[in-house]
Amino acid sequence: MKLDTKALRYLNPSDWRTLTAVETGSRNHEVVPTPLIANLSKSSVGDVQRSISLLAKANLIAKVKNAKYDGYRLTYGGLDYLALHSLQKGNIVYSVGNQIGVGKESDIFVVSDEKGEQRVLKIHRLGRVSFKKGVRNKRDYARTRTQKERGAGSWMYMSRLAAVKEYAYLQALHDVGLSVPTPLGQNRHHLVMSLVDGFPLRQIDKVPDAAGLYAELMEMLLRLCSLGLIHGDFNEFNILIREEEGGDGVKLIPVLIDFPQMVSVDHANAEFYFNRDVECVKRFFARRFGFSSNEEGPFFKDARQLVGKDGVKRLDVEVEASGFSRKMAKELEAYMKEHGVDGDAKASEAVDEETADSDSQSHEEEDDDDSERDDGVSEPVTS
Numbered sequence: 001m002k003l004d005t006k007a008l009r010y011l012n013p014s015d016w017r018t019l020t021a022v023e024t025g026s027r028n029h030e031v032v033p034t035p036l037i038a039n040l041s042k043s044s045v046g047d048v049q050r051s052i053s054l055l056a057k058a059n060l061i062a063k064v065k066n067a068k069y070d071g072y073r074l075t076y077g078g079l080d081y082l083a084l085h086s087l088q089k090g091n092i093v094y095s096v097g098n099q100i101g102v103g104k105e106s107d108i109f110v111v112s113d114e115k116g117e118q119r120v121l122k123i124h125r126l127g128r129v130s131f132k133k134g135v136r137n138k139r140d141y142a143r144t145r146t147q148k149e150r151g152a153g154s155w156m157y158m159s160r161l162a163a164v165k166e167y168a169y170l171q172a173l174h175d176v177g178l179s180v181p182t183p184l185g186q187n188r189h190h191l192v193m194s195l196v197d198g199f200p201l202r203q204i205d206k207v208p209d210a211a212g213l214y215a216e217l218m219e220m221l222l223r224l225c226s227l228g229l230i231h232g233d234f235n236e237f238n239i240l241i242r243e244e245e246g247g248d249g250v251k252l253i254p255v256l257i258d259f260p261q262m263v264s265v266d267h268a269n270a271e272f273y274f275n276r277d278v279e280c281v282k283r284f285f286a287r288r289f290g291f292s293s294n295e296e297g298p299f300f301k302d303a304r305q306l307v308g309k310d311g312v313k314r315l316d317v318e319v320e321a322s323g324f325s326r327k328m329a330k331e332l333e334a335y336m337k338e339h340g341v342d343g344d345a346k347a348s349e350a351v352d353e354e355t356a357d358s359d360s361q362s363h364e365e366e367d368d369d370d371s372e373r374d375d376g377v378s379e380p381v382t383s
């Protein structure tokens with residue numbers, strides 16, 4: 001989805017208040033009635049009318065005729081503006097540059113701060129799939145939705161949860177020195193992190209020391225486990241490789257970038273996810289680099305022993321306490337399950353030698369037409 005920031009500069013305070021009013025009103029209104037917008041925005045009637053028409057023209061809000069009354073709803077563009085505006089006020093983002101990634105559930109942009117330093121803006125867009133197909137719209141306006149559907153079930157809320165989750169893990173992992181981008185800020189469904197100067201492992205054809213890199217990735221999985229976490233989507237799409245000059249030549253450093261499925265080692269499906277992570281790396285190294293380790297494992301039962309060993313912090317517990325609660329985790333998980341969101345695990349499994357070359361592209365194409373994702377990776381336990 002495009003992020004057209006043109007109007008960002010010319011919105012005046014009344015426009016921002018009006019946009020915020022539509023957002024606030026959306027919490028309990030499918031379609032926010034115009035008088036409510038006026039009321040919430042605390043602007044004069046004339047100002048509100050002007051702002052509404054400007055916001056509608058810029059596609060930040062959309063007019064909806066509902067059976068009972070006319071009103072407006074916030075668009076993804078409008079929510080983007082509110083998030084960006086807050087990130088700009090917090091001096092986290094100054095300007096928005098090129099889009100560098102389109103995921104199934106997110107868009108990635110390069111942004112810069114005031115000094116021109118480049119950063120990455122990741123915008124979570126859960127629910128975009130149903131929007132595209134109009135499924136959700138039809139459902140939304142055909143009947144009155146329950147409170148749960150309006151609030152907790154909405155794309156806005158779920159996208160925000162996904163960003164809160166990613167940011168909480170990013171912070172926790174960064175704090176303990178795991179190789180992840182530096183978290184820089186989060187607002188609504190947006191999060192900002194440092195730009196990693198590297199490429200997804202997926203795009204790398206040759207490595208000087210496959211055994212070394214493999215060992216490092218397994219080490220990372222075990223380290224995560226010792227911190228109480230299972231990645232759940234640990235694969236060549238979510239590991240960036242950057243080069244670092246060292247005394248003995250160039251070293252390849254893996255950086256973990258995406259944790260849509262991160263779960264606690266105590267999660268009912270922890271073992272399944274752990275094994276799948278291990279298998280993903282094994283399969284990729286065999287296929288791409290012709291490397292297979294002589295060692296079996298690592299096994300979950302051994303990895304599980306590492307949890308909390310030598311006083312290591314449990315990040316699953318910490319993250320839960322830090323703002324991404326167990327209730328939020330459950331809501332997000334249920335939503336992702338319902339919508340067939342399952343990271344890249346299946347995509348990685350499905351690709352064989354023939355398609356492996358043009359992969360980054362095929363991954364994107366897949367994102368586009370595979371709208372109703374049905375990854376079908378069976379999980380043994382439903383929690």
Ligand SMILES: Nc1ncnc2c1ncn2[C@@H]1O[C@H](COP(=O)(O)OP(=O)(O)OP(=O)(O)O)[C@@H](O)[C@H]1O
Nearest residue numbers: 101103104105106108120181194195196200257258
């Ligand atoms: N911090 C970063 N630095 C550099 N590039 C990044 C960074 N974060 C993401 N990218 C780029 O954007 C791409 C998509 O990122 P990410 O995997 O986080 O998005 P996603 O929406 O979860 O994708 P998908 O759903 O397809 O897995 C990455 O493959 C990488 O090329």
